[in-house]
Amino acid sequence: MSFLKSMQWRYTTKKYNPSKKIKVTQLEELKEVLRLTPSSINSQPWRFTFVSDTTTKNKLAEASFFNAQKIIDSDTLIVFSRVNNLEVFEKEIEEILPKVAVGYYDQFIKTKPEAEIKAWFDKQVYLALGVLLSACAEMKIDSTPMEGIEPEKYNEILGLKNYTSLVGVAIGFRDKDDTNQVDNSPKSRKLLSKVVQSI
Secondary structure (H helix, E strand, O other): OOHHHHHHHOOEOOOEOOOOOOOHHHHHHHHHHHHOOOOHHHOOOEEEEEEOOHHHHHHHHHOOHHHHHHHHHOOEEEEEEEEOOHHHHHHHHHHHOOHHHHHHHHHHHOOOOHHHHHHHHHHHHHHHHHHHHHHHHHOOOEEEEEOOOOHHHHHHHHOOOOEEEEEEEEEEOEOOOOOOOOOOOOOOOOOHHHHOOOO
């Protein structure tokens, strides 16, 4: 299957089949895919938490508004978090990045207000989100990205320190009765000519 066909196949799953499980080898592959995700200056200001434990998943579902049932029925919930402590981040990049990358951060990012720096972190995490959704499509794993979560409750449940939850992604396999499947609800996208320009 070509990547284009994978993207035509995927959709935001609304109803999961709780009896179908993702292979452990596939979960390990997705973890490695996320580790390899690109980020500006290789900053990697993120953490990815794979939650398959039923009890923890149920607690997170309760802090997920209308997304609760998707989380409960999915195989795994992946929580995307970004660093929330600038001192921790700056110490880490000093240790792992080349001087030129740290210099870029010091000159162009560190000088901004804290809210803007954290917004820059958010952008990197959303790069990883796109990579994950694409990888799932290639692997024929269904996925549902969800911003409808309560970050503070997620942080508490997961015991996150120096990081804060941004978005969750339920992954698993679609229920045959999911009405959002492409065959039942064709993708609604703008025309190519409206979103792509060639010069």
